[in-house]
Amino acid sequence: MSNTIPSTSVAVIEKVNKPDFIFDPSIRREHAEKYRTSEWYDGRGEIRAVEDGRSFQISATFTLQSEVKLVNGVLDPSNPVLAEIYKSRGRCIAVVDHTVDELYKEPLENYFKQNDIPLKTFVCRAWESDKNPDTVHKILQFLGKDGCDVSRNEPVLIIGGGVLSDVAGLACSLQHRRTPYVMIGTSVVAAIDAGPSPRTCTNGNFFKNGIGAYHPPVMTIVDRSFFSTLPKGHIRNGMAEIIKMAVTDDRVLFELLEEYGQRLVETHFANFNADDELVKVADEVIYRALYSYMKHEGTNMFETYQDRPHAYGHTWSPRFEPVVKLMHGHAVSVGMSLGATLALEMGWITKNERDRIVALCSSMGLSVYHEIIEDTELMLQAQKNIRRKRGSGLWAPLPTGIGSCSFAGEVPPDLLISAVEEHKHLCADFPDQGKGEEMYLSDLGLE
Numbered sequence: 001m002s003n004t005i006p007s008t009s010v011a012v013i014e015k016v017n018k019p020d021f022i023f024d025p026s027i028r029r030e031h032a033e034k035y036r037t038s039e040w041y042d043g044r045g046e047i048r049a050v051e052d053g054r055s056f057q058i059s060a061t062f063t064l065q066s067e068v069k070l071v072n073g074v075l076d077p078s079n080p081v082l083a084e085i086y087k088s089r090g091r092c093i094a095v096v097d098h099t100v101d102e103l104y105k106e107p108l109e110n111y112f113k114q115n116d117i118p119l120k121t122f123v124c125r126a127w128e129s130d131k132n133p134d135t136v137h138k139i140l141q142f143l144g145k146d147g148c149d150v151s152r153n154e155p156v157l158i159i160g161g162g163v164l165s166d167v168a169g170l171a172c173s174l175q176h177r178r179t180p181y182v183m184i185g186t187s188v189v190a191a192i193d194a195g196p197s198p199r200t201c202t203n204g205n206f207f208k209n210g211i212g213a214y215h216p217p218v219m220t221i222v223d224r225s226f227f228s229t230l231p232k233g234h235i236r237n238g239m240a241e242i243i244k245m246a247v248t249d250d251r252v253l254f255e256l257l258e259e260y261g262q263r264l265v266e267t268h269f270a271n272f273n274a275d276d277e278l279v280k281v282a283d284e285v286i287y288r289a290l291y292s293y294m295k296h297e298g299t300n301m302f303e304t305y306q307d308r309p310h311a312y313g314h315t316w317s318p319r320f321e322p323v324v325k326l327m328h329g330h331a332v333s334v335g336m337s338l339g340a341t342l343a344l345e346m347g348w349i350t351k352n353e354r355d356r357i358v359a360l361c362s363s364m365g366l367s368v369y370h371e372i373i374e375d376t377e378l379m380l381q382a383q384k385n386i387r388r389k390r391g392s393g394l395w396a397p398l399p400t401g402i403g404s405c406s407f408a409g410e411v412p413p414d415l416l417i418s419a420v421e422e423h424k425h426l427c428a429d430f431p432d433q434g435k436g437e438e439m440y441l442s443d444l445g446l447e
Contacts, residue, residue, distance in 0.1 A: 038153045040065045040180050040218040066298065067219045068196050068290055070283065074184065074223040075107045077114035081221065085155060085182060091118040093148045095139055095168045097160025098125045100186050103229050108159070120148055126164035127446040128328075131203045133211070139171035143179070152176035155218055161187035161234075162194035162328070166209070169200030173215030183217040186226040188238020188269070189328065192245075192289050193310070196220040198301045207385060208318040208328075214302045224286060228271035233438035235265050237329035239364045240313065242285065244336060245292040247357055248309035251403030253288040254360070256281060261364055306390055309405045312336060312397040319382030320372045327446075330439040333366035337434070338373060341426065342411070342419040343398040353402055358426065358434075367436030369427035373420050380413055 036042065045060030073079055086092040092112055101108075101123045112119040122142040124135065143150045150156060158168045158181050165183055172181045185195030196217065204210025227235060239261065246254035257264075260281045267274045270282035293310050300307065313336035321331035340357040343349045362368050373379060387395050394407035427434035438444060 038180060041178070064216065064301065065218065066216050068294060069219065069221050070287060071221050071223050073225065074221055075104065075111045077111050082111065083115040083117065086117050087115065089154060091120065092157055093150055093154065094119060094121045094157040094159060095164065096121050096123050097164045097186065098123050100160050124164060126160055126167065128163060128441050131163050131167055133202055135167045136171050136202055139168050140175060143171060143175045150175060150179055152179055154179070156181040158182065159184045159186060160190065161185070162189035165190050165194045166201045169215055169217065170202055170212055173200050173213040178215065180218045182219045182221065184221045184223065187230060187234055188227060189241055191222045192238060192286065193241040193293065196290065196294055197297060203322065208321050216301055222286060222290065224269045224282060225271060227269045230268060231444055232265065233444045235268055236365050236437065237327045239265060240329035240332040240366055242289040243361060244310060244312045244332065245289050247336065247399050247402065248312045248397060248405035249292040249403060250288055253285065253292065254402050256285055258360055261360065265364055306394055306407065309397050312339060312405060315339065315386050315396050316373070316379055316382040319385060320378060323378065324370065324372045325441045326367065326370065327439055327441060330367040330436050333361045333368060334370050334373065337361055337368040338419065338423050339398050341423040345415065345419045345422060348398055348400045348406065353399070356402065357399065362430060362434060365437035367434060367439045369423060369434030374424065376417060379416060383411060383416065
C-alpha cells in the first residue's frame with residue numbers, strides 16, 4: 001500500500017477550517033475495497049470542525065462479521081468448512097492445545113494433507129496455570145516475524161479449550177493489533193462460552209481474566225464429537241456455562257437440562273450409548289445455549305452496555321476462584337447458586353425457583369457451596385473489583401424467574417452476608433453440603 005495520503009483525506013485537510021463542515025464518509029466508501037485490511041472488518045467515521053477553528057470532533061464505528069457454525073466431523077477430509085477458508089490462502093497457521101495434539105494430531109494433519117494445504121502448528125500447553133502473559137508472548141513469537149510472519153488478513157486457526165481460546169485470542173488481538181482467527185472449541189466451555197466470546201484475556205494477580213482485549217473470532221466451529229475424548233469432569237465443568245444461559249434467558253433450555261442434563265454428562269453429549277432422541281437433544285441444547293449467549297454477547301461485542309445476562313455466576317467468582325483453585329465451572333456454579341439465594345432474599349424469585357436452580361446445578365455434580373464465600377472481606381473486595389470493572393450502574397445479573405433476569409445496582413454488605421448465611425443453611429442439607437464432584441483444578445491435573 002502506498003504511503004501517499006489518499007485524495008479523500010486531502011479534501012478533509014483542505015476544508016477543515018470551514019465552520020460546521022462534516023466530512024461525508026460516502027466519499028471514502030468509494031475507495032473502501034481498495035484500502036480495506038480484512039474481509040471481516042469494516043469501519044467508517046465522521047470528522048466535524050467547530051466554529052473556533054482550533055478544534056474538531058471525531059466519531060467512528062467499527063464493524064465486524066462473525067459466524068458460529070455447528071459442524072459434524074470438521075476434520076473429515078471431505079468436510080469443506082476449513083478447506084474453504086484456507087485453500088485460497090495457500091497455508092494454515094494453527095495454535096493447538098497440547099492434549100488436542102496428542103489426540104487429534106493425525107486426523108488434523110491428514111485433513112490438510114488431503115486438501116493440499118500446507119499446515120504449520122504451534123503446540124501449546126493450556127492449563128489454568130498457563131493462563132499468563134508468558135504464554136501469550138510465546139504464541140506471539142510463533143505468529144510474528146521470527147515465526148510464521150502471519151499477515152493481518154490471515155486467519156489463525158485455534159483448536160483447544162477455554163484457556164487456549166483466551167490466551168491465543170489475546171495474542172491474535174496483539175499481532176498487527178488485530179489478526180483474525182478461527183476458533184474450534186474442543187471443550188464444552190470453549191464451544192459454548194469462551195470460544196465465540198469477543199473477550200480474550202489472561203489472568204492477573206489473584207483476579208481471573210484481569211488483562212485482555214475485545215477480539216472475537218471471525219468464525220467459531222462447534223463439533224461436539226470432540227467431547228467424546230474429554231474427561232467427564234470437563235463435561236460437568238462446561239455444563240455451568242449452559243445452565244447460566246438457561247436460568248437467565250431460556251426457560252425451554254432449563255427444562256431440557258432438568259430432564260436430560262445428567263444423561264448428557266454421562267454420554268459426553270450423546271457421543272456414547274445415546275439414542276436418536278438424545279442426539280437431537282444434545283444438538284438443541286448446544287444450539288440454544290450458543291444462541292442465548294451470542295444474542296447478548298455477539299450484539300454487544302465491545303461491552304459498551306452492561307446488559308450481559310451471561311455474567312450471571314461471574315460476579316464474585318473471579319475473586320474466589322483462583323484463591324481456592326476451583327474449576328471454572330464449579331466456581332460459576334457456586335456463584336449462580338449464591339446469586340439465586342440472593343435473588344430470593346431480594347424478592348426477585350420464589351423459593352421454588354431458587355431451589356430448582358440450585359438442584360439443577362447439584363444434579364450435574366457441580367459445586368453449589370464452598371466455605372470460601374464465608375470470607376466476608378474477600379467477598380466484599382470481589383464485589384468492589386467487579387463494580388469497578390463493570391461500572392457503578394446496574395452491574396450484577398440475577399434471576400427474576402426461570403429464563404429471565406435483571407441487574408442489581410446495589411448489594412449492601414449486610415444483604416450479601418445474610419444471603420451467604422441463608423445459602424449455607426440451605427446447602428447443609430445436601431448429602432455433600434453442596435461440594436460437588438472433581439471441583440478443584442488438581443482433580444483433573446490442571447493445577
